[in-house]
Amino acid sequence: KWSEVFISGDFDTFTADGRGGKMSSSFYDDYPDLEVEAKAFSIEGCSRKNANFTASDLAKFVDEKFYDLTQTIKTGDDLIRSERFCRLDLRRWGARFEANSARPYFEGHERADVIAHRNEFVSHF
Numbered sequence: 001k002w003s004e005v006f007i008s009g010d011f012d013t014f015t016a017d018g019r020g021g022k023m024s025s026s027f028y029d030d031y032p033d034l035e036v037e038a039k040a041f042s043i044e045g046c047s048r049k050n051a052n053f054t055a056s057d058l059a060k061f062v063d064e065k066f067y068d069l070t071q072t073i074k075t076g077d078d079l080i081r082s083e084r085f086c087r088l089d090l091r092r093w094g095a096r097f098e099a100n101s102a103r104p105y106f107e108g109h110e111r112a113d114v115i116a117h118r119n120e121f122v123s124h125f
Contacts, residue, residue, distance in 0.1 A: 034069060038062050039093055055087040
């Protein structure tokens, strides 16, 4: 039956059964401003030098901003967007989960005592 409808050219009848495609709106379709804020938060978190940003941080941020945006009170400990979905969001936005071992400069190397020790060590040789 469906092949005959498709071949006869009535595309509206063919797609009217609702098969395939997007069945409902996603979370960020309903709250596009929240998606922009979440992207900005994740970019800022990933670009930090100490690189300790996780999907859990994003989930907590989205949860906090959601309740601020909707002006509702949170009941319970559940997050509005789970860590798993936040990890998928990060991948959809182009984030890569790689080790941060390629950086030769780590947080704490700019302290005065570290610089003095480094200079003393280099001058020793």
